[in-house]
Amino acid sequence: MVERLTTGRRVFVAVNYALLLFMSLLCLLPLIHVLSVSFSSSEAATAGLVKLWPVEFTASSYQFVLAKPAFLTSVGVTLQRVAIGVTVNMLLTILVAYPLSKEVTKFPYRTVYVWVFVITILFHGGLIPQYMIVKYTGIMDTIWALVLPSVVPVFNVVLLLNFFRGLPKELEEAAFIDGAGHWTTLWRVIVPLSAPALATITLFATVGHWNSWFDGLIFMNSPEHYPLQSYLQTVVINRDLSLVSSSDMKSLMEVSDRTAKAAQIFLGALPILLVYPFLQRFFMKGIVLGSVKE
């Protein structure tokens, strides 16, 4: 491809770069703020003096957070959850998306199935019945209580089935002519061609598991089993200051602990922030369609 750079094109490219740069700076600001607070002294943070640069630089809040056993334990739980949860999510998403990506003529039942799944995005029974189901299926307080209730991420299924539909039909047909069944076609033809889509939904599934916190608080029976975000939720939420009891005077001092909270937020987000750049190589253009050898 030869690019002819007209003047208009040059101007567009310059404006485009400037605009994108401006947007990304806007997006970077909050994280820089959190980072600055985490490296500042606590009195400066409580006084709201920290903006985009640390005030009275100190790394003590990181020492404090990393020395906390509860923080590290919860990171362990989250890693376990992400590993199991994302694997199962992905497996089921692919298995569900493939049949549903078929045309009605090829698989008449697909539309019924699709709605069975889509309805679960819209209708919920609420917390209490969900708690009871989790309890009766015996997975309360296990890692499965965080995995199974949302085991088929329907949004991802719908996304993936749309990607599957966008693939050239010829390849699939060629595979069938070669005598391959659905199973073989799915894993040998469809999946290898869908790297960008799979990377996307892997990212979504990972982020989903990483960020969810409420299920951890409700389905886990002790704080040692909390995943990271559930743990952070119990730490970062401000204490209700109208109800200071006489047994709780000392904990008041921790309200000032904005720097430690900021450090925990940053450390809690860091691993997941690093996932995307890693997955980005799957988003590069020009996946060569002919690369699949059957």
Next chain:
Amino acid sequence: MIKKLKSPYWPLHLMLLPGLLLVVIYSYGPLFGIIMAFQKFKPAKGFFDSPWAGFDNFQYVLDMPDSARILWNTVIIALFKIVAGFIVPIIVALLLNEVRKDVFKRGIQTMIYLPHFLSWIILGGILIDILSPSSGIVNQLLAWVGIEPIYFLGDNRWFRQVLVMSDVWKEFGFNTIVYLAALTSINPSLYEAAIVDGAGRWKQTWYVTLPGMMPIIVLTLTLSLGNVLNAGFDQVFNLYSPQVYETGDIIDTFVYRIGLIDAQYGVATAVGLFKSVVSFAFISISYYLAYRLANYRIF
């Protein structure tokens, strides 16, 4: 045994089976809780002994002095969020698509997705600072061009705009990802053909890129219509205050209040059911329209 299953569809049914079973147990199982919407649910009595209430819970909500205001706020905020939150990521994806320098492209992608990972508690504190009429940077910039300070978070004329814009700011980067993925799946030969036909960058975007993204665009728009009654609880809760209840109070903050103060499960479930039915209607209609008008199944 296997011979009996020789229907051409059985491998497909079988593939669906594990996911279906789990969904039936864990998503359909809890749906029995919807009966709470028609009960005066008493936690200590449970589902079987709580007294029936017919449609009282729905009536209760309708009789609330602010129910019309709350519904209107919810719809207006949600709609603007849907529209803005839908358009901006597509534009950004297209702009990124024009960037040739890989390092730059990746860097931008990574940076714009950062705010998604910060909670509204944190972002709320930051927004109060930068939007402050006395010391916030936004108002300082406005003063620079001669505009009087605006009390963004305390002024009913501005509060909804702040909600919509800050929501777009937080989520556009993350929502761009799905379109970037859609871009990669466009067959490169289509571009080559377009270039051979003498199409410039504009025409390529218009005739190749956008149509290639269309299925995903339609899909995300349809699914986002399901959010027409979700105005974003966390955000509103962390940013609103009594002076902007008038424009900022939404269904979810209302449910939160009756839940927190009074644990009225029946009412909360009734509201939830109402939201689900409305979302369901919107999604069904758009699904049906796409099918009838374009003979296209969104999902």
Next chain:
Amino acid sequence: MKTASRRAWLTALLIMAIVFVSACSGGAGNGGEGATDPEPAAETNENAEETASTDSGTGEEPAAAGPLGKYDPPVEVTSVRIVNDTFKYAEGEDIDNNIWSRTIMDKLGIDIQYDWVVSGDGPGGQGEQKMNVSIASGDLPEIIPVSARQLKQLVEGDLLMDLTDIYEQYASPFTKEIMNQDGPNALASATFDGKLMAIPNTGSAMDGAFMVWVRTDWLKKLNLPEPQTMDDVLKISEAFTTQDPDGNGKADTIGLSLNKDLYGGYAGIDGFLNGFHAYPRQWVKDSSGKLVFGSIQPEMKVALAKLQELNKKGQIDREFGVKDQGKAAESAAAGKAGLHFGQMWNPLWPLVDNKRNDPNAEWQAYPLVSVDDKPAQSRVNLAVGTYYAVLKEAKHPEALLKIINLFVETGWGESTTPENYAEHFTKDGFEKHKYTPFQTWPARKNLDIHLHISEAMDSGDESKLNPEEQNNYAQIKDFLEGKAGSEIGWAYNRVFGKEGSFKTIDKYVDEGLILQNEFFGAPTDTMVEKDATLLKMELEVFSKIILGDPIDHFDKFVEDWKKLGGDDITEEVNEWYASK
């Protein structure tokens, strides 16, 4: 190809099977994930119940006699715990294994099993939600820590044991004394139809009294008198706004700090309103002896008009309406605010950060000031956060009282020693008392700390101080001796020291200036239905009046309040009052 695809299908089925087996067996098979402690609580529950029932089957042994008698053989009692992030443990200890679990076992022969432990104890927080789902799904332990609302639900569901006789028989005299130290309301609030249905964890209502906090270094600088009357306070507010108390040449200081929720222990309007004899969200007795709601009384209107005036004059942070207490506190910590109404703990947070940023900053608490010659009274809520209820089926309801007896005896009883106290309360910097599942606190505890420390400061004799007091005193001395980084000692001095905030509370107590909310029952039926609406309406109307809405909106509010359920609530509250 055929065999290949069949093998593939087998693999798929196998994966399914694995997912299901491990899912359904839950942790029973350990899940194989190498989790540290994957024993599922659901299973533990069942086991616990079984054990409990076999226990009773083996013989009807009489409960160990006396308030502190020991069970032999030991018995098991189930409960649940709501903790928070300030629970800290020594190496190798946790909520199930700590000094209190061991002492309770050694001295009382009681083994407490927690069905679940959840972190997050705020109102409406995770703890409350987890308890709500437990109640709704019938998943309850023998002894249940609940909120007032949950207690009412359980009583209505007829799930609880009547504890009247058990309390009489097993509560030690000292426990009974503490239960009544804050007045009879604590026990009364747990009494339904004359039956005691739960044991309240009493706190201290007096600790919640409101007072005026002022930056006294600014007073001196501007030559202002200490606040004695409402007029003084208003003058201070004006001077702090206009006379540049921080001396930076800019008009950037706030007269009176407020927060967006209007009420609260820091920068609320409660104390200000009390000075006008207005008592928001409190039930007070009117001249005819009926209970009326404080927020709709005419005194409110006068006070709100005054706040509006302050706001018009620019003495209130223009942006207070969007700032919660934490955000509002930034101004004080940054040295931009020097006057607010608050509670006794304010020096510990956030004022200590002001001291750290500016060593010259000095804060002092003063009694509430009155707008006329009637002294201002602070009105406080019942200080019971938690009630301990007992399921009807419980085998050993008296275990609850035994543990409470042991707790108060260890803390403040005649038989305890400083070593014993330290061991169970404060040793090694851990707040060990938090481990105890069932507690109740002497209402005067903090006030006594102040009195004892003041005495020791005068006499120099520290020997009479209990360990908690010694610990506080040591920090105060560090500060008075000028040790670096001892600002927290400053804060303790401002709370417990001779001129601390408890001096004000002591005065209140002596002069009978603390009044309790007259209504302390569980929420009435109409409250349950209408409170959310009414409270929100109040907040909205009051905020807007302060920010400039016509003051007559108050009259409309009163009307609306009555119409939208307030009259029904008033009636119910008075019925409750008459039946009390």
